[in-house]
Amino acid sequence: MIDISIIIVNYNVKEFVKNLLYSLHKALDNFSSEIIIIDNASSDGSASDIKEKFNYVNVIANKNNVGFGKANNQGLEIAKGKYIVLINPDTIVREDTFSKLIEFMKATPNAGLTTCKVLNPDGTLQLACRRSFPGPWVSFTKITGLSKLFPKNKLFSKYNLTYLDENKVNEVDAISGSFMFFTKEVYQKVGGFDPQFFMYGEDLDLCYRVQLAGYKVYYVPKTEIIHYKGESTKRSSIDEAKIFYDAMHLFVKKHLSSSFLVELILRSAIIIRRFIAFANTYKLSLISGTLDFVFFTSAFVLAEKIYRPGHWSGFPEEVKPWIFFFPALLQSVISTLGGAYKRNSISVLRSILILVIGFILASALTFFLKQYAFSRAVLLITYLIAESIYIIWRLMAKIIFKIGISNSVKNTKTLLVGSEKYCTELTKKLDKSITDIYTVVGFISETADRIGKLIGNYTVLGSLENIVKVIREEKINKVIFASHEISFEKMFKIVSQSDNLNVEFLVAGTELDYLVGKSAVTMLENIPLLKVHYNISEVSHKIIKAFFDFGFSLLLLLIYPFVFIISKFQKNKGSFVKFILEVPAVFSRKKSFVGPKNNSKNLQLYLGKQGITGLWFVESDNSLNKNDLSKLDVYYAKNQNIWLDLDILGKSFSKMFFGYEK
Numbered sequence: 001m002i003d004i005s006i007i008i009v010n011y012n013v014k015e016f017v018k019n020l021l022y023s024l025h026k027a028l029d030n031f032s033s034e035i036i037i038i039d040n041a042s043s044d045g046s047a048s049d050i051k052e053k054f055n056y057v058n059v060i061a062n063k064n065n066v067g068f069g070k071a072n073n074q075g076l077e078i079a080k081g082k083y084i085v086l087i088n089p090d091t092i093v094r095e096d097t098f099s100k101l102i103e104f105m106k107a108t109p110n111a112g113l114t115t116c117k118v119l120n121p122d123g124t125l126q127l128a129c130r131r132s133f134p135g136p137w138v139s140f141t142k143i144t145g146l147s148k149l150f151p152k153n154k155l156f157s158k159y160n161l162t163y164l165d166e167n168k169v170n171e172v173d174a175i176s177g178s179f180m181f182f183t184k185e186v187y188q189k190v191g192g193f194d195p196q197f198f199m200y201g202e203d204l205d206l207c208y209r210v211q212l213a214g215y216k217v218y219y220v221p222k223t224e225i226i227h228y229k230g231e232s233t234k235r236s237s238i239d240e241a242k243i244f245y246d247a248m249h250l251f252v253k254k255h256l257s258s259s260f261l262v263e264l265i266l267r268s269a270i271i272i273r274r275f276i277a278f279a280n281t282y283k284l285s286l287i288s289g290t291l292d293f294v295f296f297t298s299a300f301v302l303a304e305k306i307y308r309p310g311h312w313s314g315f316p317e318e319v320k321p322w323i324f325f326f327p328a329l330l331q332s333v334i335s336t337l338g339g340a341y342k343r344n345s346i347s348v349l350r351s352i353l354i355l356v357i358g359f360i361l362a363s364a365l366t367f368f369l370k371q372y373a374f375s376r377a378v379l380l381i382t383y384l385i386a387e388s389i390y391i392i393w394r395l396m397a398k399i400i401f402k403i404g405i406s407n408s409v410k411n412t413k414t415l416l417v418g419s420e421k422y423c424t425e426l427t428k429k430l431d432k433s434i435t436d437i438y439t440v441v442g443f444i445s446e447t448a449d450r451i452g453k454l455i456g457n458y459t460v461l462g463s464l465e466n467i468v469k470v471i472r473e474e475k476i477n478k479v480i481f482a483s484h485e486i487s488f489e490k491m492f493k494i495v496s497q498s499d500n501l502n503v504e505f506l507v508a509g510t511e512l513d514y515l516v517g518k519s520a521v522t523m524l525e526n527i528p529l530l531k532v533h534y535n536i537s538e539v540s541h542k543i544i545k546a547f548f549d550f551g552f553s554l555l556l557l558l559i560y561p562f563v564f565i566i567s568k569f570q571k572n573k574g575s576f577v578k579f580i581l582e583v584p585a586v587f588s589r590k591k592s593f594v595g596p597k598n599n600s601k602n603l604q605l606y607l608g609k610q611g612i613t614g615l616w617f618v619e620s621d622n623s624l625n626k627n628d629l630s631k632l633d634v635y636y637a638k639n640q641n642i643w644l645d646l647d648i649l650g651k652s653f654s655k656m657f658f659g660y661e662k
Contacts, residue, residue, distance in 0.1 A: 001184075003031040004098055005081030008089050009071040010039045014046035016090040016228060019507055021054055023092040023488045031098065034058065034080060037089075038071040068177065069193030069202035076192045084187060088178040090228040092507065095489045100223040101181045104169075112186045112215020113207060115175035117166065117224040121505055123495040126227055127160040130219040132173045133204060134159070134251065143272070170219050173211075177203035178227050182210075189213050201251045208251075224492050284403065285341035289332060292340075292351075295389045296328040296382070303381035327382065330365075331358045346403060348394045352387060359383040398643045399650070413475060417444040417467070418482030420455050426480065426508060427458065441474050446486070464490055468497045480506045536608040536637040544642050545592065553587040556580060575617075575656040582612040594645040596633035607637040613652040 006024060010017050017037065024035065038060045039047040047061040060074055072086055083102060087093070097116060105111050118129035132138050141147045142159040151162040164170050180203065190209050193202040207217050279286060301324055304314055315323050335341065338354040359379065366376050397403040414430075416423040423443045430438040442461035445451070450460045462470040464486075471479065479498075481491050495505050535541050563580040567573055573581075585591040591599075595611025615632040636644070 002034060002081050004028065004033040004083045004085060005075075005079035005184075006033065006035045006085045006087060007072055007075035007079060008035070008037045008087055009068055009075075010037055010042060010046050010050075010089045011065065012042045012044045012046065013089050014042070014044055014049050017046065017050060018053070020087070020089055020091055020093070021050075021057070023094075026095050026488060027093045027097050029095075036060065036075040036079065038062065038074050040065040040067075040071050067195070067197070069197050070195045072177075072202075073192040073195065076187060079184070079187075082184055084182055084184060086177065086180040087225075088227060091178065091225050092488055092491075093225045094223050094492050095487060097223045097225060098181075101220060104218070104220050104222065105181070105183065108216075108218065110214075110216050111218050112182060112190070112210040112213065113175060113217045114181045114220050115179050115218075116181075117219075117221035118176060118179060119224055119226045119492070119495060121226060121228055121495070122503070123498050123505075125166045126176070126178075126229060127162065128229075129176045129178070129227075130161050130164070130170070130172045131175070131204070132158045132161060133208065143268070167221050169221065171216050172219050173217065174204045174207035175217055175219060177206075178229070179225055180206075186210065186213075186215060190215075197251075204251050224496070226492065226495065282343055284346065285343055288341050288346055289336065291393060292335060292390065293328050293332050295393070296331050296386050297324050299385035299389060300324050300327055300378070300382045302385060303378045307378050307381055309377075327362055327379065330362060331355070331386075334358045334361065346394050346397060348391055348398075351390045351394065355383055355387050355390065399646065402647065412438050412477045414438045414440050414478045414480060415442065415444055415461070415467070415470065415474070415476050416440060416480050417464070418485045419445075420450075420460075422482045422485055423458070424456060426482075427456075438478070441476065442470075444470065444479075464494065467494055468501070471498060471501055471503055476501075476503055478504045478506060480508055482508055534607075534634075534638040535640040537606050541640060541642075545640075545645065546589070548642060548645065549586050549589070549592050552593060553583050556583045557587060560584065576653075579612055579652075579656065586612065594636075594648050596636065597629060607633050608640065614648060618648055618651045618655065 006028075008017065008020065021035070035054075035057045037050060037057055039050075039062060041062050041064050047059055050057055051059050058078075062071065062074075066074075075086075076084065083098070083105070085098070101114055101116060104114060115129055118126040120126050134142070138158050141156045146156040147159050147162070150156040154163045157163045161170070161172060190206070190213050192206075194205050197205060210217060304324075308314070334357060335351070335354050338350070338357065340347065340351050340354050362379055362383075363376055366379070416426055418426070420443070427440050430440065440458060442459045443455060444462050444464065444467050445460050446464055448463040448465060451462055453460045461474065467479075470476070479494075491505070491507070498505075560580055560583055563577055567577050567581060570577065582591060586593055590609075592609040592611050594614050595608040596614060597611070597616040599610035615636050616629050619632055636648075
């Protein structure tokens, strides 16, 4: 019998699986082992890619996605190890993960299931790695948020057991299916996952059955893994919230009797979660619609007070206050149908047009409602007031609060951890990335004797011993490790020590062709842009930009003669003077106010007319090279709209006059 069987269920996360396999290779050095991967009909070529690059792995390629539990059972049926590990593909393990858990299992004969400390990519504890069973009270505190409000109170925080010390061994009700460690003997007595659970809940069910068989479940934080949670579900179309709560309901029905109260709580949770998800997705639309309704109603009330001819003293008391709400409701319906409320943007021009349409329709209705025919004048005043208010609040939202405007590119201050050769190669890869800007601040070596050494254009700022201090002092956003050079144990230590520094840790593939991070896999290859059409190429954007350039240049031409005369007496012309001197070029349509620095194409992609200012001016500093400036031009072309142009102009003027961007 071999020592350890590793079982991994994969669905469209092959880059994560590769990273896991590299970490497993180090962790299994002192054990005889087998690795079984069940691929649940991935569409990213996972099965063939893993077979080709890791020929020692036993890959089972399913034709359909049979779910997490069934797929694990396929691996369990053929596993030969004394110890069995069920582990998610989007994880990495420490070198001592299995040795520490085997040591604990040998010292604890009643241990049926164990897990280690499961970390998020930012070094914080992943709360789902230890839990209680979802009884009525536990379910209630979880769904109502009491467990989050009182995380250290034993009465309210039983679901995720946040009142327990995360660094101490504890017996718990359940552990997460992302990492489970148990013996072949336990599997033979208890069996595998219940196939009724497609995803979620199967781990709770197994933990419950393990305890019914006389064993205990333990959380053992003597070692750690990192879990990039939810990577497979991001790549599927499943309703995650519904499946989760359906699984909880199935568990309760199966093991805790069919409680009407628990069922009511769980069903309510599904509805609440869906509402919250909807509200979060469409929050800008909902806020915009609510503000418009309130402002329109207020405008109608104000219009009624303003319009008081001699023969009319206002609306009859019997129709108040409902008469004020009906036109606002009608306009809200027209605005919604007219597409005035977008998920990620607010449009001034569209809102004006829809208000005009609303006025025409509302006025037409008064011909059919003769008793309210006197209100047409009030309607006209209402729409004039509403027009002003709609424009003002939208402009304030865009210009002051930047709502609906793509933010300027912010550079990502990055540290590279590895050998000199690796760091140099990786900087070249990062520079070739077209749309992402990584501002490499410096390198981190394994040992302190290299600190201060200049490698190309970069300095070795520190070693693994003081990397946390470097992260804090340099205000680093991202740290990239070389998975084949830095031990996973050392990576884990750094991640754990940096859990409050708001820094993202990424692991580079051994061939430097991808980065694994908490939100996605970033491919470090050039993206072909030959057939891509960005905002700057759209006809509507071109027309609006042309009108703005013409109108604003016409206005600035009034001061051009004075600036031109002043410039003749200046040896060193300031940024503002140079800007005004370029205005005639904008007026003649040779240039634009905002655009790329040079009138050129990037990989045959149209990036717009040359600009007399742009992101290249606003974001320029000593840390940006020519490649970075080129990426800024691509970013601008992709996200261009009149509000981004106004934002860039505002920052440009601020930099011209005050030397910084506001």
